[in-house]
Amino acid sequence: xxxxxxxxxxxKIGLECHAQLITKSKLFCPCSTDYHNSEPNTHVxxxxxxxxxxxxxxxxxxxxxxxxxxxxxxxxxQPQIIFYRKNYYYPDLPRGFQITQYDFPIALNGxxxxxxxxxGDGGRERGIRIRIxxxxxxxxxxxxxxxxxxxxxxxxxxxxxRSGIPLVEIVxxxxxxxxxxxxxxxGELRSILGYLSVFDGDLEGAMxxxxxxxxxxGERAEVKNISSYKDVERALSxxxxxxxxxxxxxxxxxxxxRHYDEVRGITLSMRxxxxxxxxxxFPEPDLVPIRISDMVSEIKGEIPELPDEKKRRFVSQYSxxxxxxxxxxxxxxxxxxxxxxxxxxxAGLSAVWVADVLKGELxxxxxxxxxxxxxxxxxxxVAMLRYFKKGVITERGAxxxxxxxxxxxxxxxxxxxxxGLASIGSxxxxxxxxxxxxxxxxxxxxxxxxxxxxxHFLVGQVMRKTRGRAxxxxxxxxxxxxx
Amino acid sequence: xxxxxxxxxxxxxxxxxxxDAEKELFEKQLSSILDYFAVLDELDTEDVEPTYHVxxxxxxxxxxxxxxxxxxSEVLRNAPKKEKGYFxxxxxx
Ligand SMILES: [Zn+2]
Numbered sequence: 001x002x003x004x005x006x007x008x009x010x011x012k013i014g015l016e017c018h019a020q021l022i023t024k025s026k027l028f029c030p031c032s033t034d035y036h037n038s039e040p041n042t043h044v045x046x047x048x049x050x051x052x053x054x055x056x057x058x059x060x061x062x063x064x065x066x067x068x069x070x071x072x073x074x075x076x077x078q079p080q081i082i083f084y085r086k087n088y089y090y091p092d093l094p095r096g097f098q099i100t101q102y103d104f105p106i107a108l109n110g111x112x113x114x115x116x117x118x119x120g121d122g123g124r125e126r127g128i129r130i131r132i133x134x135x136x137x138x139x140x141x142x143x144x145x146x147x148x149x150x151x152x153x154x155x156x157x158x159x160x161x162r163s164g165i166p167l168v169e170i171v172x173x174x175x176x177x178x179x180x181x182x183x184x185x186x187g188e189l190r191s192i193l194g195y196l197s198v199f200d201g202d203l204e205g206a207m208x209x210x211x212x213x214x215x216x217x218g219e220r221a222e223v224k225n226i227s228s229y230k231d232v233e234r235a236l237s238x239x240x241x242x243x244x245x246x247x248x249x250x251x252x253x254x255x256x257x258r259h260y261d262e263v264r265g266i267t268l269s270m271r272x273x274x275x276x277x278x279x280x281x282f283p284e285p286d287l288v289p290i291r292i293s294d295m296v297s298e299i300k301g302e303i304p305e306l307p308d309e310k311k312r313r314f315v316s317q318y319s320x321x322x323x324x325x326x327x328x329x330x331x332x333x334x335x336x337x338x339x340x341x342x343x344x345x346x347a348g349l350s351a352v353w354v355a356d357v358l359k360g361e362l363x364x365x366x367x368x369x370x371x372x373x374x375x376x377x378x379x380x381x382v383a384m385l386r387y388f389k390k391g392v393i394t395e396r397g398a399x400x401x402x403x404x405x406x407x408x409x410x411x412x413x414x415x416x417x418x419x420g421l422a423s424i425g426s427x428x429x430x431x432x433x434x435x436x437x438x439x440x441x442x443x444x445x446x447x448x449x450x451x452x453x454x455x456h457f458l459v460g461q462v463m464r465k466t467r468g469r470a471x472x473x474x475x476x477x478x479x480x481x482x483x
Numbered sequence: 484x485x486x487x488x489x490x491x492x493x494x495x496x497x498x499x500x501x502x503d504a505e506k507e508l509f510e511k512q513l514s515s516i517l518d519y520f521a522v523l524d525e526l527d528t529e530d531v532e533p534t535y536h537v538x539x540x541x542x543x544x545x546x547x548x549x550x551x552x553x554x555x556s557e558v559l560r561n562a563p564k565k566e567k568g569y570f571x572x573x574x575x576x
């Protein structure tokens with residue numbers, strides 16, 4: 001069954017994705033970008049506070065990162081860039097304008113390939129091409145903290161620590177057809193930015209998205225403030241349903257800007273009276289044009305193997321499933337970890353244990369591979385897999401070791417001893433099996449009268465008694481033998 | 484000629500409240516500025532490159548080196564309203 005909100009028919013979505021670049025200092029001033037765990041207004045100076053007379057100077061590394069992103073998105077890098085003032089009054093902009101780009105951005109006309117979502121009416125090929133309209137640089141505004149929600153708060157509090165953090169803005173053509181496709185696209189984008197070492201998706205608010213949405217050729221609405229990557233599907237589904245309901249009631253969708261309220265999962269009209277020409281863009285007189293053509297060839301050489309390419313190499317080089325290759329290549333740190341493990345261990349077995357088990361445990365804990373690698377090294381992982389392969393520990397024991405390493409650290413051999421994870425010998429299994437048969441007469445009787453499920457129950461009981469130190473397949477054979 | 488609604492819109496963009504007397508005054512002043520640009524518009528600029536910058540300098544950049552920021556109390560020193568290290572501002576929507 002197709003539900004209304006997942007039906008892709010006539011839905012067109014274009015995105016403006018803002019990603020923070022991980023330079024050491026801000027885009028136009030030398031304030032540190034390391035503000036995420038700091039008190040408000042402690043990473044600001046006259047420039048990012050917009051005090052009169054302060055002069056911005058461009059951070060070269062930020063420009064280089066922007067070019068790197070543009071090249072990775074297959075864009076045409078422009079010969080020269082110029083910064084512009086975008087004028088509007090809002091408390092998060094201390095100067096009353098944002099320094100951004102307009103004409104002469106870093107790059108134009110790129111392309112990103114994503115895997116099909118085919119969640120709605122299908123028909124879209126595997127490998128959808130999303131065109132990139134432009135890539136440009138701009139400064140992040142400050143951060144507003146509301147008391148209550150945006151539409152009920154009496155006032156807002158302003159923290160300018162974020163003011164002036166370099167952002168790269170990536171604008172797509174309206175080539176996306178469903179909220180699910182948007183999520184896949186953003187995943188691919190985050191993955192690429194991570195590979196380039198210019199972006200840290202673990203930082204709060206590192207990527208924020210505005211989306212232009214229209215249905216059935218109607219007018220588009222812009223939804224702003226989708227700050228969490230996880231929220232994007234919810235926000236867009238709400239907006240699509242809202243527009244479809246308007247159309248159904250014979251009403252028109254109006255061209256407007258809407259604010260996404262992440263607490264309530266709805267979009268609200270901002271009733272703005274501002275239009276594009278009201279921004280009165282003009283070249284920033286305090287910043288001079290920068291010729292970037294000379295930087296391009298050097299930066300091209302710094303672009304690593306990207307996720308899509310790595311995915312294909314993993315499938316052919318390690319003969320692993322496409323799904324596993326997808327999981328392993330999403331995060332460059334997991335890909336590197338896997339390759340190190342696979343260089344010392346059976347590549348197929350390594351793929352299962354890294355992609356299915358380790359990744360699952362990371363997701364469960366909400367931690368990244370980079371964080372986890374402080375506790376679990378590839379060598380530890382290899383040692384653990386060797387014990388498993390030799391039968392020293394069971395599958396359950398191996399999983400237990402991974403959990404222990406992630407939660408408390410430690411080495412596999414030491415954890416095996418400390419937690420008594422070594423598989424037990426046949427004498428001990430036999431003893432446990434006999435005990436379980438004695439203690440569960442009903443289940444044994446069920447099994448004898450043909451209820452095969454009873455065997456699972458009995459195996460479970462033995463596993464519990466042996467604290468998972470026996471191989472369930474062996475236990476199953478033992479029970480069948482003894483009954 | 485600039486219309487009164489346009490003056491009001493410009494005032495709103497700048498978040499400035501204008502009295503009727505001010506609106507009248509700005510209507511006159513802005514109109515005369517626009518009239519002057521109309522004179523400039525008469526010039527033939529067909530073969531003239533657009534000017535984006537009046538100074539002939541290019542390619543000024545700096546190294547990515549962080550320097551010490553202002554202290555929080557210095558930052559908030561001139562703020563008319565503050566709360567817990569934040570600037571306090573009217574809600575805008
Ligand atoms: Zn600063």
